[in-house]
Amino acid sequence: MSFRYLKFWIKTAFLFLSRSARSTAVLSLMVVSAVSVLIFLSALAVGVNDAMIQNSIGLYSGHILGDLLPHSLNTENLKIDGVAGVLKRSLIPGILSNGDSVETIAMVAVDPGAELKHAAIWKKTIMGRYIQNGENSIFLSSTLAKQLDVQTGSILQFNPAISKKLVKLMVSGIYKTEIDYLDQGIAFCPFEILPVKTTTWRAAIFLKKGIDPGQIIRRYRQLLPKSLEFKSWQEMMPALLQLIDLNYVSMGIVMVLVFGVVSIGIACAFVIFIFKNLREYGIMKAMGVTPREIAHLIVIEVIMMNLVASIVGILGGFLAVLITGHTGIDLTYFTSHNRYFVVSGVIFPRLTFYSLCLPPMLAFFFSLVSAIWPAWLIARKKAADILRSI
Amino acid sequence: MIQLEGISKEYRSGRGRVLALSDVTFTFEKNSKVAVFGKSGSGKTTLLYCIGGLERPESGIATCFGVDIHSLSEKALCLFQRKNLGFVFQHGNLFNYLTIFENIAFPLELNGFERKAVVKRVSELLENIGLANAGAALPYELSGGEVQRVSVARAIAHSPLVLLADEPTASLDSDTGRDLVQLMFNMGRDQGCTMIIATHDPDIINLADARLPIQDGKIETEDK
Numbered sequence: 001m002s003f004r005y006l007k008f009w010i011k012t013a014f015l016f017l018s019r020s021a022r023s024t025a026v027l028s029l030m031v032v033s034a035v036s037v038l039i040f041l042s043a044l045a046v047g048v049n050d051a052m053i054q055n056s057i058g059l060y061s062g063h064i065l066g067d068l069l070p071h072s073l074n075t076e077n078l079k080i081d082g083v084a085g086v087l088k089r090s091l092i093p094g095i096l097s098n099g100d101s102v103e104t105i106a107m108v109a110v111d112p113g114a115e116l117k118h119a120a121i122w123k124k125t126i127m128g129r130y131i132q133n134g135e136n137s138i139f140l141s142s143t144l145a146k147q148l149d150v151q152t153g154s155i156l157q158f159n160p161a162i163s164k165k166l167v168k169l170m171v172s173g174i175y176k177t178e179i180d181y182l183d184q185g186i187a188f189c190p191f192e193i194l195p196v197k198t199t200t201w202r203a204a205i206f207l208k209k210g211i212d213p214g215q216i217i218r219r220y221r222q223l224l225p226k227s228l229e230f231k232s233w234q235e236m237m238p239a240l241l242q243l244i245d246l247n248y249v250s251m252g253i254v255m256v257l258v259f260g261v262v263s264i265g266i267a268c269a270f271v272i273f274i275f276k277n278l279r280e281y282g283i284m285k286a287m288g289v290t291p292r293e294i295a296h297l298i299v300i301e302v303i304m305m306n307l308v309a310s311i312v313g314i315l316g317g318f319l320a321v322l323i324t325g326h327t328g329i330d331l332t333y334f335t336s337h338n339r340y341f342v343v344s345g346v347i348f349p350r351l352t353f354y355s356l357c358l359p360p361m362l363a364f365f366f367s368l369v370s371a372i373w374p375a376w377l378i379a380r381k382k383a384a385d386i387l388r389s390i
Numbered sequence: 391m392i393q394l395e396g397i398s399k400e401y402r403s404g405r406g407r408v409l410a411l412s413d414v415t416f417t418f419e420k421n422s423k424v425a426v427f428g429k430s431g432s433g434k435t436t437l438l439y440c441i442g443g444l445e446r447p448e449s450g451i452a453t454c455f456g457v458d459i460h461s462l463s464e465k466a467l468c469l470f471q472r473k474n475l476g477f478v479f480q481h482g483n484l485f486n487y488l489t490i491f492e493n494i495a496f497p498l499e500l501n502g503f504e505r506k507a508v509v510k511r512v513s514e515l516l517e518n519i520g521l522a523n524a525g526a527a528l529p530y531e532l533s534g535g536e537v538q539r540v541s542v543a544r545a546i547a548h549s550p551l552v553l554l555a556d557e558p559t560a561s562l563d564s565d566t567g568r569d570l571v572q573l574m575f576n577m578g579r580d581q582g583c584t585m586i587i588a589t590h591d592p593d594i595i596n597l598a599d600a601r602l603p604i605q606d607g608k609i610e611t612e613d614k
Contacts, residue, residue, distance in 0.1 A: 008499045012488075019487035019528070283483050286444055287497055288472025290465055384444040387479070388435075 035313025042355035062204030128152030128173035137172035263366035282386025291379035310360035397450035425598035434588035476545030482537035491525035
């Protein structure tokens with residue numbers, strides 16, 4: 001088909017569609033709504049994943065864990081481009097006791113000021129408050145508090161495994177996260193009050209928005225000794241990574257299924273649309289238009305209709321994401337007991353390249369498939385039969 | 391010249407097998423105006439469709455200016471039709487979604503005419519049919535007679551060798567019908583078309599160069 005013929009058929013398809021605007025609009029409505037809804041749903045899925053990641057890493061661990069770091073290295077060495085903050089922590093195993101009640105724990109020595117700035121575990125406080133720099137205080141889980149039978153204000157005794165010096169600590173706050181490794185056998189206290197120093201320290205590295213942990217780790221490997229070990233949240237939390245992948249796969253299946261159904265709808269509606277204009281196709285055939293050209297005309301009509309419908313659908317979906325992305329959707333009621341939503345259950349739908357492009361691309365593909373049936377039906381019909389029937 | 395030799399066509403329907411044309415043999419001279427007439431269901435339209443390649447007869451040969459049209463492939467037949475044939479239907483059958491200008495331009499654009507030539511030709515034809523100001527109108531805005539005039543203009547726009555008209559005046563009053571016949575014959579003559587018209591209209595029958603009466607799918611007599 002030469003360019004001039006293509007132009008002619010595009011013009012004819014455009015005139016057919018634009019001058020039967022009402023039918024075209026009704027027909028397009030299905031594509032518009034499917035594209036908008038799926039853009040919004042995929043943005044919501046991205047938002048759910050973002051929330052799970054944010055909740056999981058923001059609570060305590062950070063995007064990257066640096067372990068067994070020597071004291072010759074300080075937090076400033078790890079603050080490179082893309083890093084929002086580095087939290088220094090030391091793990092000291094020991095025994096925590098309240099009279100006869102004794103529990104073996106890992107005491108995490110932290111810088112409370114920096115922790116408040118980057119980590120969100122303090123938000124899970126259910127009694128009292130978070131620890132402060134310089135005070136002999138401890139922040140422990142409700143499980144541990146129950147096991148030791150303590151409340152805020154109670155005095156506990158900590159006996160570090162690597163030292164014989166005992167430390168008295170006042171319970172400043174009690175928290176509950178619903179996450180096993182944080183709720184059992186762990187407590188927090190300020191660095192300076194511990195009588196012992198560990199030989200190594202642990203870094204929780206928090207990244208700026210949109211920064212890939214892999215990229216930062218690669219940079220650390222270039223800048224720092226190779227022996228240092230860094231793990232991304234994906235390596236630390238494989239279950240979360242799997243859940244996110246599962247979320248994307250489910251969304252993909254939903255999209256394909258929705259468009260599968262929509263394409264059948266489009267095909268049926270298009271068959272009706274084409275049979276409504278059967279007379280036109282019959283006249284064309286009588287004038288010497290080939291079945292292939294008629295099939296081209298129908299396919300061009302479907303493409304045009306879908307392009308316009310997809311653009312409107314994209315705008316609709318974009319608008320919905322823009323509004324809800326700003327205000328957020330509060331799903332706390334459904335997430336309050338979920339470990340991946342410990343800090344906040346508010347979802348902020350977010351558009352990505354795929355969430356924006358995949359629905360219209362699928363709509364386009366399935367619409368093309370849906371055009372085959374009406375095009376085939378009309379192409380095989382004889383002009384004389386059509387002309388006799390009108 | 392169009393030659394029909396032993397053309398037979400039958401349909402299968404709820405009423406069983408219906409013989410629409412039976413062994414029709416006839417020669418249409420070049421540039422002639424031939425009226426095919428007969429009662430409803432006599433086979434007039436089927437004959438026109440067989441000449442135009444819209445129907446394939448069970449037997450017989452239809453030669454249109456040296457081309458055995460029913461031996462052509464589907465694509466070749468379409469290309470032959472678009473270049474050499476023009477159809478006028480009973481109710482005009484214009485494209486509802488195209489303006490009058492676009493309707494007349496359709497066969498020209500289909501035949502690959504340049505845009506300038508299309509505009510010139512359509513403007514001339516609109517002038518000839520007395521609808522110079524109606525180019526931008528849509529078919530529903532025109533009267534039945536005007537629609538038929540546009541239909542004639544569209545059928546001869548690309549200067550086909552053959553103009554086939556299926557009861558073009560059937561839906562018009564007698565005065566309008568007479569005007570249309572005159573217009574069609576004049577325009578067809580100017581273009582050098584061979585015109586074959588299926589009709590009941592005595593005006594057309596009287597004005598034709600040749601008459602082809604048909605009954606039950608058979609030619610009754612040949613009358614010059």
